[in-house]
Amino acid sequence: MSASDPARPSAGRDNSALRLRHAAGKRDRITAQLHQHLIDAEVHATRRALLRWARRRGGNDVAVLFDREFLALADPSSLTRAVLTAALTVADSCDLQLLDRDVLRIKAQHGFSPAFLGFFATVDASASTACGRALATGAPVVVDDVTRNPLFAGQAALQVLRDAGSRAVASYPLRGADGVVQGVLSLHHRHLRPSHDLSVSVVTRGVASALTYLSGRAGQRRTAT
Template sequence: MSTQHASASAAGRTLDPQPRGAHQGLIDAEMRASRRAVLDAYRQRLLVDVTTLAAADFLALADPRTVHEAVILAAGTVADACTLQQYDPDIRMLRVVASRGVPDVLLRHLASADASADAVALADEGPPLPANGFKAVHAHPLRGDDNELLGLLWLLSATAASRRDQERLARAAARAMAAMAALRHSSPAAAPPSPAAATFTVHRTGDAVTLAVHGALDSATVPAFADHIRQAVFAEAPTLLIDLREVDLLAVAGVRALLDASRLCAARSTACYLVAGADHTARTVIDRLGATALLRIVEDAALITPDRAPRR
C-alpha cells in the first residue's frame, strides 16, 4: 500500500523568520561557495590548459566573477603578474575586476588611465604603463565575435614571455567573457530575480521511500529538503530514493545536502540512491564538483534490484 503527500517551500516562506538581510547573506555566501567549488573543480585543468576558460562544461557552471578569477588563475601559467579590466559600454570606461601580483602603483596608473582616456583606444594601444621591474608588459584587448570590446588583459613578466602562449590565453579569456556577456543580454534586465522555490513529493511503496524534488535545491530550500530526509530515514524505510529528475537548479549547498543525506542513511543502515539521468543538469553539477564517487546514482529506480544493488 502506498501513501503520498506533497509540500512546497518557497525561499520567502522558508526564511520568513529571518530578516531580509539574513536572507541576502545566505545568497551571498552561497555564491561565494559556488565560485570556490567551481574553481577548485577546474583548477588543475586551468593550470594545464588555458583553453578550459572557454570549455562548455566550465561555462555552464561559471558566473562572471568566477570567469574573472579563472582568467587570473590561468594567467599565472604565462605571466608573473596580471590584471583583468572589463569594459563598460555605457560609460566607455575600463575598470579593474581582478588582479594578481601587480603593484599598487601600476593599478593606480590603470585607474587614472581609465578616467582620462578613451577606453577603445586604450585597449588597442595601451597606455604607457611603467615597467616597475617587469621586463615585458603586454596589453591584450578582449573582443567578442562582432569585434565589440569586452575588456583588456594585462600580462607582466619579469623575464621574456611567450607571446604565443599569452595570445592563446587572451583568446580563451575573450570567449569566456563573451559567453558571460551573452548570458547577461539574454536575461531581461528589468525583471527582478525570482526567489528559489522547491516542491517535495514523498511516497512510500513497499520498503522504499521516494523523495522527489521539483525546482531548485540551494541554500534557501536545503533546510526543507533536510527535514524531509530526516523524516524518511527515521521512518526506518530500508531504502531511500531521492529523485532529482525535476530539479532545474542544483547549487553547491544542494550537493552538500545530498552528501549529508547519504551519510545519514549510511549511519542508519538505509540504502540511499539518487535518481538522475546521465545528461541531467543535476548529474552534471555533481560530476563537476567531484561528488559522483561519494553517491550512488541511477538513471531509473527500476535499475535497483531487490538486494538494493543497481543492475549493471
C-alpha cells in the first residue's frame, strides 16, 4: 500500500458529498422553476379572467386597460387616449390629474374649455373641490348635484363647473401598487348623476392599473440608464 492510500477513502467521501450537493442544488433549481411556472400560469389565467370580466362590464374600450400586451407596447400618449376613451364610456366628460409634489395637475381631459382647465390646472388637498377632497381623504367623492352639495357652496369652483356644463361629478383617487394615491380621475355628467354601477369601478380600476404599469416601465427605464 502506498503512502497515499489512506487518503483515498476521504477523497471518495468528499466526491460523494460534492455530487450530493450538486444533485440537491439541481433539484432545488428544478423545483423553483416548476413553482415559477405554476405562478406564471396562475397569473396568466387571472389576467385572462380579468379581461373577460372587463369586456363584459365595459366593452373593449375598458378591457384594453387590463391588457398587458397593449400596456407593454403603448407609449404615454396612446395610454392617455385609452384612459380617456374608457372614461367616456361612463361619463360625458372627464379629466385625469396626476400627483406632482403634493399637487394635482391635469394630465389629460376631454370636453373642457380653457377657462375650466386654467381654474383646475393645479389642485391641492385643501381645495374645496371634488378632486381636492378625493386627494385629501383618499376616498371617492361623488357629487350628484353640484348646485346643492355643500362642498361647492359659495365656492368659485361652482360657477366654473356650471359654465362647463357639469351638473354632477365623481372624483376617484387612483392608487399605485404600493397603495399610495398617484392621481385622481374625475367623471363629469351634464345631468344629475345616474346611480353608481359596477362599470364605473371597472373603469377606475383599469385606469389605476394602467398608470401603475406605466410608472413601473418608466422606473425600469431610469434604472437601466
